[in-house]
Amino acid sequence: MINFLLKRLLAIIPxxxxxxxxxxxxxxMLPGDPAQVLAGQMASPQDVEMIRTQLGLDQPVYIxxxxxxxxxxxxxxxxxxxxxxxxIQEIWAxxxxxxxxxxxxxxxxxxxxxxxxIIAAVRPYSWVDYLVTIASLFGISMPVFWLGIMLxxxxxxxxxxxxxxGIGTWKHLxxxxxxxxxxxxxxxxxxxxxxxxxxxxxxxxxxxxSKGLKENLIIIKHALKNALIPIITVVGLQFGLLLGGAVLTxxxxxxxxxxxxxxxxxxxxxxxxxxxxxxxxxLLYTLVxxxxxxxxxxxxxxxxxx
Amino acid sequence: MxxxxxxxxxxxxxxxxxxxxxxxxxxxPVAGSAQIKELKIGIGVDADTLNPQEQTTTLFQNICDLIxxxxxxxxxxxxVHPRLLAKHEVSEDGLTWTLHLKKGxxxxxxxxxxxxxxxxxxxxxxxxxxxxxxxxxxSMVKECVxxxxxxxxxxxxxxxxxxxxxxxxxLVSPISPAAxxxxxxxxxxxxxxxxxxxxxxxxxGDRIILIRNKTYWGKAPTVDKLIFxxxxxxxxxxxxxxxxxxxxxxxxxxxxxxxxxxxxxIKVEMPLDTRTIFMxxxxxxxxxxxxxxxxxxxxxxxxxxxxxxxxxxxxQPMDGxxxxxxxxxxxxxxxxxxxxxxxxxxxxxxxxDFSKTINMRTPNGRYLFDKQVAEVVQAYFQAIGIKVELRTxxxxxxxxxxxxxxxxxxxxxxxxxxxxLFLDADMALYGQFTTExxxxxxxxxxxxxxxxxxxxxxxxxxxxxxNKRFELLKQASGIVWEDCPWIWLHVExxxxxxxxxxxxxxxxxxxxxxxTYITME
Numbered sequence: 093m094i095n096f097l098l099k100r101l102l103a104i105i106p107x108x109x110x111x112x113x114x115x116x117x118x119x120x121m122l123p124g125d126p127a128q129v130l131a132g133q134m135a136s137p138q139d140v141e142m143i144r145t146q147l148g149l150d151q152p153v154y155i156x157x158x159x160x161x162x163x164x165x166x167x168x169x170x171x172x173x174x175x176x177x178x179x180i181q182e183i184w185a186x187x188x189x190x191x192x193x194x195x196x197x198x199x200x201x202x203x204x205x206x207x208x209x210i211i212a213a214v215r216p217y218s219w220v221d222y223l224v225t226i227a228s229l230f231g232i233s234m235p236v237f238w239l240g241i242m243l244x245x246x247x248x249x250x251x252x253x254x255x256x257x258g259i260g261t262w263k264h265l266x267x268x269x270x271x272x273x274x275x276x277x278x279x280x281x282x283x284x285x286x287x288x289x290x291x292x293x294x295x296x297x298x299x300x301x302s303k304g305l306k307e308n309l310i311i312i313k314h315a316l317k318n319a320l321i322p323i324i325t326v327v328g329l330q331f332g333l334l335l336g337g338a339v340l341t342x343x344x345x346x347x348x349x350x351x352x353x354x355x356x357x358x359x360x361x362x363x364x365x366x367x368x369x370x371x372x373x374x375l376l377y378t379l380v381x382x383x384x385x386x387x388x389x390x391x392x393x394x395x396x397x398x
Numbered sequence: 399m400x401x402x403x404x405x406x407x408x409x410x411x412x413x414x415x416x417x418x419x420x421x422x423x424x425x426x427p428v429a430g431s432a433q434i435k436e437l438k439i440g441i442g443v444d445a446d447t448l449n450p451q452e453q454t455t456t457l458f459q460n461i462c463d464l465i466x467x468x469x470x471x472x473x474x475x476x477x478v479h480p481r482l483l484a485k486h487e488v489s490e491d492g493l494t495w496t497l498h499l500k501k502g503x504x505x506x507x508x509x510x511x512x513x514x515x516x517x518x519x520x521x522x523x524x525x526x527x528x529x530x531x532x533x534x535x536x537s538m539v540k541e542c543v544x545x546x547x548x549x550x551x552x553x554x555x556x557x558x559x560x561x562x563x564x565x566x567x568x569l570v571s572p573i574s575p576a577a578x579x580x581x582x583x584x585x586x587x588x589x590x591x592x593x594x595x596x597x598x599x600x601x602x603g604d605r606i607i608l609i610r611n612k613t614y615w616g617k618a619p620t621v622d623k624l625i626f627x628x629x630x631x632x633x634x635x636x637x638x639x640x641x642x643x644x645x646x647x648x649x650x651x652x653x654x655x656x657x658x659x660x661x662x663x664i665k666v667e668m669p670l671d672t673r674t675i676f677m678x679x680x681x682x683x684x685x686x687x688x689x690x691x692x693x694x695x696x697x698x699x700x701x702x703x704x705x706x707x708x709x710x711x712x713x714q715p716m717d718g719x720x721x722x723x724x725x726x727x728x729x730x731x732x733x734x735x736x737x738x739x740x741x742x743x744x745x746x747x748x749x750x751d752f753s754k755t756i757n758m759r760t761p762n763g764r765y766l767f768d769k770q771v772a773e774v775v776q777a778y779f780q781a782i783g784i785k786v787e788l789r790t791x792x793x794x795x796x797x798x799x800x801x802x803x804x805x806x807x808x809x810x811x812x813x814x815x816x817x818x819l820f821l822d823a824d825m826a827l828y829g830q831f832t833t834e835x836x837x838x839x840x841x842x843x844x845x846x847x848x849x850x851x852x853x854x855x856x857x858x859x860x861x862x863x864x865n866k867r868f869e870l871l872k873q874a875s876g877i878v879w880e881d882c883p884w885i886w887l888h889v890e891x892x893x894x895x896x897x898x899x900x901x902x903x904x905x906x907x908x909x910x911x912x913x914t915y916i917t918m919e
Contacts, residue, residue: 124794128801132454132531137838143529174446176586185602244637256637257629259604346629346638348603356443361794 096397100385104378111374112164112367116157119363126173126361147173147363160367169368174360179368182353187372189259190349193341194334196269201276202327208277209284209323213292214311224281231278240271240344257346268345272338276330283326287319294318320391328384332377434918436623437900440635440644444603444628449586450568451523454531456819457648459568460910461626464608466571466591467616469497470562474669474906476725476821478562481616482511482572482592486565492557492860497565499548503615505574506596513544519572520552532569534829534840535819538859557860559867560725560822567819594619594914604628619914639664639895646896646903646913652712652766658895665898667905668891670714672721673817674826675765677758677775677885682845684810685754692882694744695811696734699778703736705888708770713888719827719875721889723907726823726858726871730879734886738782745782755785759799760813762790766890772813775885786811800843804836809843815890816841819908823871828855831878846883 127144128135144150148159163170169179212224247267248256255264291297292315300310339351350369357365389395447453450462469483482503487496503511520542522528538558543551558564577590589597594616595608606626610619627644629635632651636658639647650658650666659666679686679695686692701715714722718730745752756779760772769790776786791799799808818825829835832852835842851874858870879886892909899919904912 122795123798124792125798126794128797129794130531131529135531136534138526139529139531139533142527146529176447176583182602241633244634248641249637252641255643256641257631257634258627258638258643343630344634346604346627346631346634348601348628352603352630359792359794360446 093397100382104375107378108371108374111371112161113157115367115370116160117153119366120153122361124361126363129361130173169371170364172357172362172365174357174362174365179364182365183350183369183372186348186350186353189347190335190338190351193265193268193272193338193347193349194331196265197272197276197334198327198331200269200273201280201330204273205277205280206284206323208281210288210311210316212281212285213288216289221285224285228278228281231274234274236271236275236340237344239274240267240341243267243271244344257344259347268341268347271344272334272341276334279330280323280326284319284323287322288315291315291319317391321388324384324387324391328380332380335376335380336373432620432917434621434916436625437621437646437913437916438625438627438644439646439648439913440627440629440638441648442628442630442632442635445606447586448589448597449573450571451519451528451530452586453568456909461606461608462568462571462589462591463593463910463912464595464624464914465589465593465597466568466573467593468566468568469570470566472563472566472820474904476723478566483565486562488862492559492862493554495552495554495561496545497550497552499550500615501548503592504613505576505590505592506611506613507574507576507590508613509574509576511572511592512547513550515572515575516550517542517544518575518578519570520550523570530569532567532819535564535567535569535825559859559862560820560824563820563822595624617915620916621913624913636895639897642897645900646894646911649893650895652710652893655710655712655893663898664895665900666893666895667903668712668893669905669907670721670723671817671890671892671909672723672821672907673815673890673909674716674721675713675768675771675813675815675887675890676716677887678809678812678814678844679883679885680807680809680845681847681883682804683807685750685756686810688748689881690744690748691750693734694741694748694750695779695885696882697737697744698741698782699775699885699887700736701887704771704774708767708774709888712766712891712893714891715888716886719878719884719886720823721818721826721907724818724821724823724826726827726868726875728872728875730876732879742782752783752785755787756810757808758786758788758811759796759809760788760790761793761796764793764796765813765815768813771887800841801837803838804845807837807843807845811885812843814843817909821907823875824859827871827874827878828859831855831883844883846878846881848877848881851877
């Protein structure tokens with residue numbers, strides 16, 4: 093187990109290296125000169141040149157990459173070109189907000205999605221099943237942007253129950269969480285339903301039923317436990333996506349998270365911040381995947397990591 | 399009798415004392431509800447830097463104004479008032495400006511404000527190693543010399559009459575020398591100035607909080623705390639204004655202005671801006687080299703319709719080459735009213751090749767509805783048989799394309815905005831149309847060049863007499879208006895929506911607002 097863990101942790105390094113390599117060269121292929129953006133529309137060519145030198149952008153790309161890696165080894169992500177603050181600080185100011193929102197959303201998605209999926213699977217083609225199917229269809233198809241604005245109109249502007257945006261109290265969390273979770277709830281519900289349906293048609297479930305076991309016990313202990321693996325996979329993947337894909341929700345609800353920082357940085361061609369944030373996302377994503385793998389072993393005793 | 403007299407005197411004295419006490423009470427800052435605890439302002443983006451010498455975004459120059467104060471203050475009507483500068487004198491040749499500083503001013507950290515500080519500020523601005531994106535705006539200044547503790551002298555390379563208005567820019571506001579020593583260049587994150595407000599909290603991506611500067615030299619502000627909340631989405635800002643979560647909404651969507659105006663608890667203010675939006679036409683390359691073609695393009699477009707239908711009247715068609723808000727503006731006698739027939743005729747006279755496709759470009763999201771405006775212009779062109787290919791770019795890519803020299807430029811017809819930073823026509827007329835500012839040296843991307851025009855503009859910079867200078871600017875405007883290096887589109891309006899309880903909010907044509915001395919009902 094320890095060996096496995098070490099191996100997996102070591103494997104993160106080449107993954108991250110791959111991310112940096114791709115990102116570094118892709119960013120520099122984008123048109124638009126960061127020095128020019130920083131210097132402003134009306135700056136003189138000398139000023140632009142000076143900023144380019146300051147940012148080290150006058151060096152050949154491979155040298156820039158080497159010095160980036162060198163700094164990375166020392167856990168230094170460089171300075172933001174836009175604010176001149178260490179990138180780590182810029183990220184650190186927003187990462188907790190992103191993680192908090194993603195955690196709330198994924199929790200909500202599991203709390204509502206899994207039971208909904210189970211109920212739908214236990215009574216297939218009943219009205220409950222149709223209700224869950226239709227609701228999840230809505231959840232999957234509704235654009236986040238639209239849903240967010242609708243929720244805001246109803247709960248903030250009309251009913252005045254919840255704040256329309258910003259952070260601060262638990263009330264500020266509700267609307268963005270619901271918005272962000274809507275898609276994931278639906279996805280998890282559908283996944284749970286199909287996975288449960290498959291398991292419920294297995295012979296051992298029939299056996300359990302003929303033994304006269306209580307239906308609840310069959311569903312929770314025998315069926316759900318066996319249906320969990322694909323659900324956990326989906327939850328893990330979705331959580332990883334939430335961490336990086338909350339840009340729209342963050343924008344609508346003025347939630348100061350990482351997604352927004354990345355978009356602003358791309359528009360300003362702030363290479364250091366883009367690289368830093370994507371790298372952190374990459375790291376979080378691979379870590380979430382690792383945790384998911386560990387949970388597999390916990391849920392299914394047949395899975396053993398050597 | 400004597401006793402009575404004394405009693406009378408005593409009574410008078412007593413009455414006087416009560417009266418004085420009452421007046422003092424009424425005048426004191428804590429009197430009644432005059433003092434406002436906090437004001438929440440919803441803005442779209444977070445600041446990159448709060449160093450006034452580095453800042454290029456109007457909104458954050460606005461915040462810098464509140465923190466640092468200004469040397470001079472230019473009011474919305476264009477009049478210049480003393481602030482950190484008491485007065486100035488200009489030499490006969492216009493090359494020497496003697497500036498007298500206000501005495502008895504302290505920075506919010508207690509550091510003294512004097513000639514050394516102002517000189518240090520100018521030395522920093524003029525130092526080519528410092529990052530000062532707007533340095534071009536003071537490129538006429540050769541050096542700053544200290545005369546005595548409260549007098550400095552600016553020696554200019556060339557005469558520049560509107561320098562007094564230039565001194566109202568945040569660009570020249572001094573930073574506390576103690577803060578510079580303490581933080582070095584990191585002062586951009588720890589701004590300390592001599593303005594009415596002090597930064598207390600800056601949570602990246604979420605809020606910037608200023609509190610009243612207790613040692614401010616001027617009249618005490620009426621608002622104790624200003625909270626700038628960063629709310630990227632305009633619709634959310636509007637929702638929060640409606641729910642009372644914020645008091646001021648910076649730049650709501652033009653499409654929602656009418657709905658906001660209909661609310662009795664919200665006031666919408668939209669003064670005309672200094673920024674003009676135009677389609678630049680390359681005067682030295684391609685089909686637009688021909689003046690008749692450029693004039694035809696101006697006749698081909700219904701600018702009024704664009705303003706009405708695309709921009710929801712948050713703009714006004716241009717009727718001169720600069721915004722009506724700047725000094726030097728004059729409405730032109732001849733107007734290029736929508737006339738597709740005349741456009742076709744002019745194109746015919748110019749032997750225009752209709753088989754050729756014109757390359758048109760626009761940024762996407764930089765200006766209000768920029769892409770949509772460009773699409774409408776494209777449609778108007780197509781309506782008179784001109785083939786147009788429209789391309790959109792994000793801003794960094796777009797700027798890179800604007801700055802190429804004439805040999806490399808691919809510009810033919812391109813949408814752009816230009817907003818003078820103070821209320822004077824020089825930055826527009828000189829900064830866009832003189833030969834000197836043709837790229838890559840400047841941003842006059844239309845590559846307009848006209849010797850007579852250049853001479854008038856140079857003369858206008860030397861002219862200290864306001865009336866004579868106005869005549870020169872008007873003359874220059876006439877020349878460039880006739881030559882049409884731009885399709886003259888519209889002047890933007892600066893839209894600010896706020897709670898109707900707020901009174902006396904100062905909103906300027908340079909897209910700034912000052913809540914310093916508001917009152918609330």
